[in-house]
């Protein structure tokens with residue numbers, strides 16, 4: 143399906159107005175039409191009533207008629223027969239007075255014949271000015287003929303009225319004075335033009351909306367207050383197996399049995415994430431009330447077939463559960479050459495064998511928090527039982543809750559038949575790593591605290607407490623104390639977690655480990671790349687640069703860099719030049735940019751010598767600070783970024 147949303151082509155044509163009169167208004171229409179020529183296409187129809195209906199309907203169907211202008215009973219008649227708006231030429235007070243004054247100049251015996259009814263003000267006006275005027279109202283052409291006959295018989299000589307009235311009057315031998323002035327025709331034309339333009343805007347808006355709805359892959363159905371379909375996009379028609387055209391105007395419960403906006407229409411409250419079965423398919427349905435001008439006008443249903451969502455949830459789970467339910471790393475297997483890592487491993491050994499309490503592991507991203515957690519598990523009495531890890535930041539709240547605690551049958555629509563055990567239960571007897579615990583939503587933090595205190599859980603939708611025997615290890619790269627201060631993390635949970643805490647130092651604080659890790663990882667990566675023989679030479683070339691790097695991404699970044707160096711070796715068939723290696727490292731720099739290239743100064747120039755001396759000085763400082771760039775930069779009185787740039791450009 144083409145999902146590109148394109149704007150509809152804007153064809154700004156002039157509004158089309160039909161001015162329709164069978165009688166005396168024709169001349170006024172002609173005059174005013176020429177005044178509007180630049181703003182509208184005005185078609186004149188010199189006819190009225192039934193004979194004009196078909197041509198007007200045809201013009202409207204072909205998009206050639208936006209609005210009709212007509213007067214009196216003809217206008218009223220056309221309103222009942224056409225779907226386009228009909229603007230009536232209105233008789234203004236001034237029109238009437240002018241026509242009456244004109245009629246009185248012709249004779250004392252004057253009658254006014256108006257469509258529908260005679261306004262009381264008009265009678266008062268005639269009375270105040272001492273005019274003896276016979277007022278009559280009519281509904282149909284027959285009324286007019288009868289009325290004119292009666293007036294002629296009673297001695298009336300001048301008849302004031304709309305075109306049809308003056309026409310019949312003149313045929314009966316009386317004088318006719320037309321009621322409408324060009325001013326009233328102009329006003330009607332202005333109104334017609336405004337309506338046509340407003341309709342045009344409305345239509346373009348609807349077209350744009352239609353286009354968007356047509357291209358949406360989610361199903362969208364709108365219903366009115368009685369649950370009848372007012373809009374159904376093609377995706378919705380496909381999903382519920384109906385034809386959008388035939389669905390319009392029918393009850394949604396009939397078109398798609400299983401979909402029921404009833405409760406939303408009744409209560410005016412949205413229902414999100416409901417699971418409805420429609421024609422054998424499970425749909426995830428969001429139903430929200432629709433309001434127009436503050437009053438509920440219906441409901442909007444968005445339909446998502448459940449299968450793609452299930453796949454997405456499956457992928458999310460696979461992404462977040464990470465690997466298996468067993469721990470791969472042992473404490474002995476960790477690279478720990480630096481004093482800080484050896485100290486950490488020692489603490490881990492003690493905590494693993496002498497305690498079963500909850501542990502909080504803090505450390506930068508990629509520094510090895512999970513491998514430490516695995517090491518503790520393997521060294522503990524729980525080693526033969528499961529090690530389960532979950533990334534708390536990867537799930538929305540409700541999903542995380544059911545993942546952790548499991549759920550009972552019928553806990554929510556779509557819940558599995560027999561319910562499902564959560565990870566607390568899956569890790570029974572073993573260890574549960576709650577990675578990124580700082581991202582856990584507050585309500586779940588409350589539940590977690592209760593689990594830590596009570597050592598039992600209750601499944602979602604369940605009532606029985608299930609005892610659990612799990613060691614919890616929580617890990618985070620965030621500053622939990624600061625989160626607790628800001629109210630984003632529960633204080634009591636923080637205190638409970640940080641009784642036993644471990645900090646995995648960032649790689650830049652332990653250069654000895656960089657060397658040891660590189661000595662492990664680079665030969666292994668080269669072996670995988672089929673270039674094992676380059677190992678010793680590659681390590682010699684890369685090590686000084688690796689040692690000087692800042693490692694914002696820690697061991698995980700080191701693994702990536704080493705992998706890329708191995709690939710460069712493979713591509714070049716030899717250990718690549720220093721510049722290439724630097725580029726590999728540079729692409730992981732603190733500001734993400736490639737390092738500034740050395741501007742080609744001649745080797746013996748003063749500039750080159752100065753730069754070489756500078757770099758030598760920086761290297762010495764780095765060595766003196768055990769590779770710690772922050773400390774070296776401080777000692778040199780420059781920023782870490784400047785230090786980084788200078789090393790890169792060396």
Ligand SMILES: Nc1ncnc2c1ncn2[C@@H]1O[C@H](COP(=O)(O)OP(=O)(O)OP(=O)(O)O)[C@@H](O)[C@H]1O
Pocket residue numbers: 475476477478505506507508509510511512513514577619697698701
């Ligand atoms: N001391 C170590 N010895 C050997 N490998 C390590 C060591 N520390 C980390 N690693 C490796 O570094 C990678 C990142 O480690 P890990 O996933 O434990 O980091 P993390 O701190 O949990 O990261 P995150 O904060 O992103 O969850 C792993 O692939 C692991 O193999």
